[in-house]
Each structure stands twice: as structure tokens, then as C-alpha cells.
Amino acid sequence: MKLQLNGEPVETRGDTLADLLEAEGFGGAKVATAVNGTFVPAGLRAGHILAEGDSVEVLAPMQGG
Structure with a gap:
């Protein structure tokens, strides 16, 4: 599946947000x-x-401050 991650195109096999975070x-x-x-x-x-497309x-x- 093709998504945008922080404005950059990525492709992932995971179905969930947790899967995507782990993979990336x-x-x-x-x-x-x-x-x-x-x-x-x-x-x-x-x-x-x-x-x-998400x-x-x-x-x-x-x-810091």
C-alpha cells in the first residue's frame, strides 16, 4: 500500500499504524x-x-528551551 509519511511517499505491507511505525x-x-x-x-x-493514500x-x- 502506498502512503505519505511525513510528506514523503512510502510503501508498506502493514495494515495498521503500529505496523507502519515498526517497519519505519x-x-x-x-x-x-x-x-x-x-x-x-x-x-x-x-x-x-x-x-x-493516507x-x-x-x-x-x-x-530544550
Whole structure:
């Protein structure tokens, strides 16, 4: 399936947001996620089914001040 991940085209075999994060190296990272502009909490990622053409954003927390 073809998706956009942080504005870049990617292809994945996974069906869920959790599958995509694992495949792209974000599996254990503390990140915030949104699909098509809607926030998806960490606890719901395994059940969030992705569709062809979805736009996924993954944001890491920033430190500093």
C-alpha cells in the first residue's frame, strides 16, 4: 500500500499504524502520530487500519528551551 509519511511517499505491507511505525523504525520511540490530520494516541495505533493514500505524520518531542 502506498502512503505519505511525513510528506514523503512510502510503501508498506502493514495494515495498521503500529505496523507502519515498526517497519519505519519508530517501533519503540516516544512519538506523536496523526493520520490525515487526526491525532492517533499510542494506545489506538495497533487498531488503526490504514488505507491507500493516507497521510501519516510522526512527530518526536523536542527538548530544550
